[in-house]
Amino acid sequence: MSTVIRVENVSKVYQLGKVGTGTLASDIQRTIAKLSGKEDPLLRIGEKYSEDGIHIALRDVSFSVTQGQVLGIIGKNGAGKSTLLKIVSRVTAPTTGKIKMKGRLASLLEVGTGFHPELSGRENIFLNGAILGMTKKEVARKFDEIVEFSGVAKFIDTPVKRYSSGMYVRLAFAVAAHLEPEILIVDEVLAVGDADFQRKCLGKMKDVSSQGRTVLFVSHNMEAVKNLCQEVVLLEKGQVAEIGNPTAVINSYFKRNTLYSSKVIFEEAKAPGNENVKLRKVELQIHDGETLDINHGFDLYFEFELKNDYPEFNFSLNLFSITGEHIFNTVSTVVSAKKGNIKGSCTVPSNLMNSGNYTISIMAVSQRSITLFYFQNVMNFEIFDNRENEKWFGNISGAVRPKLDWKIF
Amino acid sequence: MMQGETQQDEWTQVIEPTEGIFNFNLRELWRYRDLILLFVRRDFIAVYKQTILGPLWHFLQPLFTTAVYTIFISIVKVPTDEIPRILFILTGVVIWNYFSSCLVKTSNTFIGNASIFGKVYFPRLVIPIAVVISNLMSFCIQCLLIIPFLFFYRENIHPNFYILFIPFLILILAMMGLGLGVLVSSLTIKYRDLNYLIGFSVQLAMYATPVIYPLSLIPGRFKSIAMLNPLSPVVEIFRYALLGKGTFSMETILYSAGTALLILITGVLMFRRVENSFMDTV
Numbered sequence: 001m002s003t004v005i006r007v008e009n010v011s012k013v014y015q016l017g018k019v020g021t022g023t024l025a026s027d028i029q030r031t032i033a034k035l036s037g038k039e040d041p042l043l044r045i046g047e048k049y050s051e052d053g054i055h056i057a058l059r060d061v062s063f064s065v066t067q068g069q070v071l072g073i074i075g076k077n078g079a080g081k082s083t084l085l086k087i088v089s090r091v092t093a094p095t096t097g098k099i100k101m102k103g104r105l106a107s108l109l110e111v112g113t114g115f116h117p118e119l120s121g122r123e124n125i126f127l128n129g130a131i132l133g134m135t136k137k138e139v140a141r142k143f144d145e146i147v148e149f150s151g152v153a154k155f156i157d158t159p160v161k162r163y164s165s166g167m168y169v170r171l172a173f174a175v176a177a178h179l180e181p182e183i184l185i186v187d188e189v190l191a192v193g194d195a196d197f198q199r200k201c202l203g204k205m206k207d208v209s210s211q212g213r214t215v216l217f218v219s220h221n222m223e224a225v226k227n228l229c230q231e232v233v234l235l236e237k238g239q240v241a242e243i244g245n246p247t248a249v250i251n252s253y254f255k256r257n258t259l260y261s262s263k264v265i266f267e268e269a270k271a272p273g274n275e276n277v278k279l280r281k282v283e284l285q286i287h288d289g290e291t292l293d294i295n296h297g298f299d300l301y302f303e304f305e306l307k308n309d310y311p312e313f314n315f316s317l318n319l320f321s322i323t324g325e326h327i328f329n330t331v332s333t334v335v336s337a338k339k340g341n342i343k344g345s346c347t348v349p350s351n352l353m354n355s356g357n358y359t360i361s362i363m364a365v366s367q368r369s370i371t372l373f374y375f376q377n378v379m380n381f382e383i384f385d386n387r388e389n390e391k392w393f394g395n396i397s398g399a400v401r402p403k404l405d406w407k408i409f
Numbered sequence: 410m411m412q413g414e415t416q417q418d419e420w421t422q423v424i425e426p427t428e429g430i431f432n433f434n435l436r437e438l439w440r441y442r443d444l445i446l447l448f449v450r451r452d453f454i455a456v457y458k459q460t461i462l463g464p465l466w467h468f469l470q471p472l473f474t475t476a477v478y479t480i481f482i483s484i485v486k487v488p489t490d491e492i493p494r495i496l497f498i499l500t501g502v503v504i505w506n507y508f509s510s511c512l513v514k515t516s517n518t519f520i521g522n523a524s525i526f527g528k529v530y531f532p533r534l535v536i537p538i539a540v541v542i543s544n545l546m547s548f549c550i551q552c553l554l555i556i557p558f559l560f561f562y563r564e565n566i567h568p569n570f571y572i573l574f575i576p577f578l579i580l581i582l583a584m585m586g587l588g589l590g591v592l593v594s595s596l597t598i599k600y601r602d603l604n605y606l607i608g609f610s611v612q613l614a615m616y617a618t619p620v621i622y623p624l625s626l627i628p629g630r631f632k633s634i635a636m637l638n639p640l641s642p643v644v645e646i647f648r649y650a651l652l653g654k655g656t657f658s659m660e661t662i663l664y665s666a667g668t669a670l671l672i673l674i675t676g677v678l679m680f681r682r683v684e685n686s687f688m689d690t691v
Contacts, residue, residue: 014689090530093685099424113528118455127451130444
């Protein structure tokens with residue numbers, strides 16, 4: 001197997017804030033000083049160019065891809081995935097390093113790039129094809145196929161501004177799908193579009209790789225990555241953290257990012273609360289496992305300091321999604337509490353929560369009705385997805401995702 | 410190591426931080442010739458879609474401009490070397506239009522196309538080159554407009570073999586328009602002000618060029634200064650070829666051609682320097 005892409009020590013540095021000094025005059029001043037080897041006159045005395053105004057999006061990234069491989073690229077937002085793709089597709093240049101490639105490269109991200117609303121579907125197919133790197137001859141050869149695939153044959157001579165948005169996307173995708181690049185880039189397509197569109201994209205990816213061509217697949221959807229890729233690169237803060245077999249790298253990604261046995265302990269002086277009650281500790285413990293995913297339940301432990309005796313005392317726990325949706329409210333049993341520390345825990349069973357990011361808030365209540373204090377957003381955590389033997393990689397929606405008893409007769 | 414070297418020969422593409430300063434990469438541009446033609450087509454077709462008069466605008470726009478300037482110079486009584494005023498102005502406007510529209514439309518290459526450039530790679534020069542070609546087409550159409558006027562005033566004018574020079578004049582204007590345009594578009598990435606300045610500057614440049622007055626109007630000692638404008642000889646020869654009146658010499662046109670080449674090379678080199686990383690700035 002030969003190597004089709006080799007990324008060698010690629011780094012990308014962005015200047016933050018203002019580009020240049022903002023005015024032509026001081027830019028000229030600076031350039032003259034630089035050329036004559038003097039100090040920059042616009043820097044204060046003793047000041048030097050600092051690294052503060054610089055963002056290193058990629059740092060010494062190296063890897064290679066062999067022909068016919070589907071390589072997954074994963075990482076948190078801001079890890080450098082998109083920057084890497086931009087450099088590979090030549091939209092922007094690396095600051096240092098080299099990328100060597102064999103063959104043509106195309107991206108499913110560029111669906112509809114350069115479509116002109118005033119031109120007809122036919123004219124746009126040719127224009128878009130050429131923008132994506134096809135010659136006129138190639139487009140002409142595939143023209144009928146493209147039209148048929150798009151399903152807009154009837155309107156092929158109508159300006160695309162008269163198309164419905166669905167027709168527009170279908171036509172655009174049809175052009176991209178009939179490119180025959182040696183290297184295909186797929187970025188987060190599974191996050192957009194309807195189910196039908198996602199299925200088409202995945203189908204296209206499988207076709208491409210089965211024909212011995214190479215795919216770079218960037219996604220947050222670990223299920224899709226696990227199922228489609230032969231190798232995965234994990235990026236972290238612009239660096240390659242791990243390369244290897246999908247299951248191993250994905251597990252490691254979860255482990256690195258999960259708030260496993262995450263613990264928040266407050267010192268007496270800094271503890272949130274008021275003269276009635278103070279929060280001293282919150283802890284999340286995952287049941288027999290290291291990664292917090294939908295198949296694992298977890299316990300939420302907390303410890304409070306009570307300043308008085310409360311004959312009727314209870315907790316009320318609210319769980320919100322990070323976007324603010326109220327998922328549930330659960331209330332503890334009522335106890336008689338003495339002044340001093342009081343501990344409690346709440347168990348969230350496995351196969352109840354949906355995957356996603358959550359935050360919890362706890363309320364301390366007296367006499368079943370009086371709020372002693374409401375501790376908001378005391379802890380954030382993420383629950384990962386974990387599916388086996390599934391053919392559907394899209395999101396499963398809903399506030400919760402309970403595993404219920406089914407009987408089929 | 411040996412294996413690494415042999416394999417390197419097969420790489421079809423190497424992406425590096427800065428590709429040398431003198432890298433015009435004409436071969437790659439040639440590979441994208443289909444795209445250039447499609448952009449020309451797009452520019453040409455799409456401009457007048459959904460207008461009632463459609464392609465007629467190619468004629469109407471220079472006609473209106475000519476009318477305005479003709480009235481103006483009739484009022485202030487600018488001598489036109491005994492050439493009918495309307496013909497004098499029309500020839501000036503048509504050739505000036507080619508230069509100014511090349512310059513103005515190529516000068517926002519980066520900013521106007523940032524959304525495409527941000528998604529897909531093709532040689533960025535494709536866009537300004539397409540603009541220059543589609544302007545050439547409207548120039549040719551506008552030249553057709555001159556013909557009936559030439560016929561109508563055939564008594565007063567003397568077309569001559571200098572007509573064969575016209576393609577060369579157009580080449581000079583195209584090089585200057587493209588060169589300045591891409592230079593400005595490279596600079597607008599950093600200094601947006603230029604974008605606003607350009608329309609104004611082109612207007613000023615027109616008054617510094619013998620478009621609505623003949624070069625012969627300028628008194629002796631200022632004439633040499635006026636001749637420093639590399640656009641002047643081009644306009645004068647164009648008029649001389651069609652109408653038989655104009656002030657120029659062979660040296661001046663060589664000077665124009667030399668300046669145009671210099672501007673083009675400077676512009677393209679500057680363009681090449683910024684095209685790889687402009688997406689980080691825009």
